[in-house]
Amino acid sequence: MKTYSIRLAAVAAACALPALLGPSPARAQNLTGAGATFPYPIYSKWFDVYHEKTGIQINYQSIGSGAGIQQVKAGTVDFGASDAALSNERLKEMPRRVLHFPTVGGAVALAYNLPGFNGTLKLTPELVTAIYMGTITTWNDKQIAAANAGATMPAAPILPIHRSDGSGTTNIFTTYLSLVNPQWKELVGANTSVSWPAGVGGKGNEGVAGLVRQTPGGIGYVELAYAKQNQLPVAQVRNKAGNFVQPSLASTTAAVDAAAAALAKDVRAPIANSIAPQAYPICGLTYLLVYQDQKDPARARALANFIDWAIHDGQALAEGLDYARLPESVVKVNEANLHKLTAGGKPLMAAE
Amino acid sequence: MSRRFALAAPVPGPLARGSRPARAGWLPRADDLYHALLASLAGLVFAVVALILFETARGAAPSISAFGWKFLTSTAWDPVAERFGALPYLYGTVVSSALALALALPLGLGTAIFLAELAPPRLGNAVAFLVELLASIPSIVYGIWGVFVLAPWLRTALEPWLIAHLGFLPLFQGFPFGIGMINAGIVLAVMVSPTLISLSREILLSLPRSLRESALALGATRAESIGVMIDAARPGLLGAAILGLGRALGETMAVTMVIGNTNRISASLLAPGATMASVIANEFTEATGTLYLSALIEIALVLFALTVVVNALARLLVYAATGSRRDIAGAA
Numbered sequence: 001m002k003t004y005s006i007r008l009a010a011v012a013a014a015c016a017l018p019a020l021l022g023p024s025p026a027r028a029q030n031l032t033g034a035g036a037t038f039p040y041p042i043y044s045k046w047f048d049v050y051h052e053k054t055g056i057q058i059n060y061q062s063i064g065s066g067a068g069i070q071q072v073k074a075g076t077v078d079f080g081a082s083d084a085a086l087s088n089e090r091l092k093e094m095p096r097r098v099l100h101f102p103t104v105g106g107a108v109a110l111a112y113n114l115p116g117f118n119g120t121l122k123l124t125p126e127l128v129t130a131i132y133m134g135t136i137t138t139w140n141d142k143q144i145a146a147a148n149a150g151a152t153m154p155a156a157p158i159l160p161i162h163r164s165d166g167s168g169t170t171n172i173f174t175t176y177l178s179l180v181n182p183q184w185k186e187l188v189g190a191n192t193s194v195s196w197p198a199g200v201g202g203k204g205n206e207g208v209a210g211l212v213r214q215t216p217g218g219i220g221y222v223e224l225a226y227a228k229q230n231q232l233p234v235a236q237v238r239n240k241a242g243n244f245v246q247p248s249l250a251s252t253t254a255a256v257d258a259a260a261a262a263l264a265k266d267v268r269a270p271i272a273n274s275i276a277p278q279a280y281p282i283c284g285l286t287y288l289l290v291y292q293d294q295k296d297p298a299r300a301r302a303l304a305n306f307i308d309w310a311i312h313d314g315q316a317l318a319e320g321l322d323y324a325r326l327p328e329s330v331v332k333v334n335e336a337n338l339h340k341l342t343a344g345g346k347p348l349m350a351a352e
Numbered sequence: 353m354s355r356r357f358a359l360a361a362p363v364p365g366p367l368a369r370g371s372r373p374a375r376a377g378w379l380p381r382a383d384d385l386y387h388a389l390l391a392s393l394a395g396l397v398f399a400v401v402a403l404i405l406f407e408t409a410r411g412a413a414p415s416i417s418a419f420g421w422k423f424l425t426s427t428a429w430d431p432v433a434e435r436f437g438a439l440p441y442l443y444g445t446v447v448s449s450a451l452a453l454a455l456a457l458p459l460g461l462g463t464a465i466f467l468a469e470l471a472p473p474r475l476g477n478a479v480a481f482l483v484e485l486l487a488s489i490p491s492i493v494y495g496i497w498g499v500f501v502l503a504p505w506l507r508t509a510l511e512p513w514l515i516a517h518l519g520f521l522p523l524f525q526g527f528p529f530g531i532g533m534i535n536a537g538i539v540l541a542v543m544v545s546p547t548l549i550s551l552s553r554e555i556l557l558s559l560p561r562s563l564r565e566s567a568l569a570l571g572a573t574r575a576e577s578i579g580v581m582i583d584a585a586r587p588g589l590l591g592a593a594i595l596g597l598g599r600a601l602g603e604t605m606a607v608t609m610v611i612g613n614t615n616r617i618s619a620s621l622l623a624p625g626a627t628m629a630s631v632i633a634n635e636f637t638e639a640t641g642t643l644y645l646s647a648l649i650e651i652a653l654v655l656f657a658l659t660v661v662v663n664a665l666a667r668l669l670v671y672a673a674t675g676s677r678r679d680i681a682g683a684a
Contacts, residue, residue: 064637090640157527164613164630166431166638189432192638200531200624201613203634214503215529 029302034061035068035081038168039286041225042104042321043081046314056302065168066192072098072289078303080289083168084192085268097292099337101307102267105256105324107224107283108172109247111212111232114139116154121235122147122244125180125281128237131219132160132177133184134198139217161211161220164201166193172284173221176272224252225322241277251280252324260327267333290341297343304341304348307334405656412650414642423650429615436647438654440615444533444625445658448607449600451537451621452544457593459541460548467549468556469578480553487546495609498539503530503610511622522619534621536611540603544596551592555585587670594666601659604629628655
């Protein structure tokens with residue numbers, strides 16, 4: 001029922017758009033995609049610029065990674081977008097072989113509201129876990145004071161704030177916590193939504209940020225770009241090398257670059273908790289999900305051209321929006337995967 | 353009063369069914385067509401409800417077969433381990449709605465009685481207009497009000513006071529964060545009040561004038577005559593309260609913004625919680641995996657069942673309160 005109506009809507013949209021736009025230049029193919037909200041700012045920028053450049057309209061619905069994966073499975077979209085790479089089991093559930101195309105990297109920042117505290121909050125992985133586990137409940141706790149030597153911490157209760165809706169941001173954050181803390185991995189785990197042991201939930205980045213702003217003593221995780229645009233104070237987190245690192249474009253890029261070798265083997269390799277000395281530890285890549293064998297050659301070619309553009313020229317646009325660009329090695333893997341794309345069994349990009 | 357008795361028993365006459373003349377020829381009469389048309393429209397309502405029930409039950413099937421009745425008693429909601437239970441959401445829905453009704457009933461009834469019985473008609477109409485305006489405010493606006501206006505006030509004024517003076521009760525223990533069950537209850541009460549006020553006012557206004565006049569004629573004071581009116585309107589008022597409760601049970605957006613969204617059951621009204629509608633709104637888009645999706649659909653089924661139970665209870669209450677006085681109860 002759901003699939004049917006969405007398919008109907010997609011068909012209707014595909015039929016109606018050219019009619020509305022009138023005769024479009026060079027019989028432009030319109031593509032549809034659905035999925036992750038985390039990279040939506042950069043994706044909408046890309047689609048906009050790409051439309052100006054080529055006349056190809058890409059309809060993207062930021063309905064969430066989970067829903068994006070469902071749409072790919074149902075075959076109602078040309079591409080899906082997800083912040084979580086598909087596990088081997090999930091890949092097997094797909095009707096045909098699906099390729100992952102990482103597009104950009106992003107960081108998740110811990111925004112906080114501590115009246116009377118000047119300076120930048122420093123957190124260790126143990127502290128982040130303990131706060132979200134609910135085992136540390138006040139800001140003047142000895143362990144927090146130890147990490148923030150020299151600063152006086154207010155005696156306010158801590159309110160850990162998480163996303164109430166399922167989200168790729170949560171997936172990146174909980175993946176990180178699972179990597180640094182075996183207890184978290186066992187009790188809570190990593191997913192787009194988890195069973196939170198403590199705290200309250202806000203809907204969307206804006207919901208979390210709103211709660212942080214509203215609640216003295218609140219701390220919440222949001223996308224780096226979101227925290228920056230809204231000028232929220234964010235915590236430095238100690239990375240694997242032992243340095244307290246501010247979340248930033250540079251420190252995210254450092255994490256992506258450090259994982260280049262692992263990513264060249266498998267683009268799904270996690271980039272969080274990097275060993276690089278300047279890398280911010282809480283970050284991840286976001287992916288486009290595309291069937292290796294496409295049905296319609298014309299649409300498939302348009303899609304392949306777009307991805308090709310996004311992983312090359314499009315990368316320059318990423319940094320303006322605080323997303324980390326892909327390292328050269330990952331671009332190479334993407335290029336190789338683009339050449340694997342076929343339509344009805346015939347290679348798409350053989351001529352290039 | 354006499355009107356009521358006249359309508360109580362159907363009068364056999366030329367218009368009553370069963371006594372119409374035999375059909376002339378094979379052409380269906382316009383009356384029959386009209387009857388069939390209206391009957392099919394009414395039947396459509398049943399069809400829609402049946403379809404909703406069928407589709408939700410079908411979607412919930414994997415979850416029903418995996419968890420059985422334990423779904424209703426389990427407090428686990430763990431998408432990672434794929435263990436799901438609805439109890440925290442059931443609890444949150446019932447508590448937040450009950451709190452809302454407890455706050456809204458005195459406010460709503462008091463306003464309605466004032467508007468219908470005591471206020472000058474022009475003032476009554478003006479206030480009634482404003483109340484109906486309140487009912488048309490989108491729920492997200494109420495939610496934003498809850499987060500940005502109500503929450504700071506709760507955090508700095510009401511909740512510290514409750515903790516200091518009533519903190520010995522488990523109901524008022526914990527930290528004053530401003531977000532949680534009490535916030536959701538107040539926001540819901542504000543949202544439910546317009547429904548309560550305008551329905552109750554209409555019901556009171558629809559009572560026959562003779563009722564008040566006879567009370568006054570028998571020497572009742574003004575307060576006593578209002579008591580008589582309320583007594584006569586009781587089934588209708590009960591119905592209004594149930595309609596308000598229905599809105600509170602299903603309200604999604606505003607509650608999601610202020611309730612705190614955790615699946616822990618806490619005795620304290622200051623603690624965060626979650627409702628069935630809010631968990632569906634929160635998690636449906638990102639639900640990956642068949643069982644997860646199915647568990648969310650089963651929550652919808654439970655919410656559907658809860659609404660049916662509440663409405664059935666309301667009907668029973670109305671019958672119990674009215675006995676054979678069906679005319680006024682019809683307003684419910």
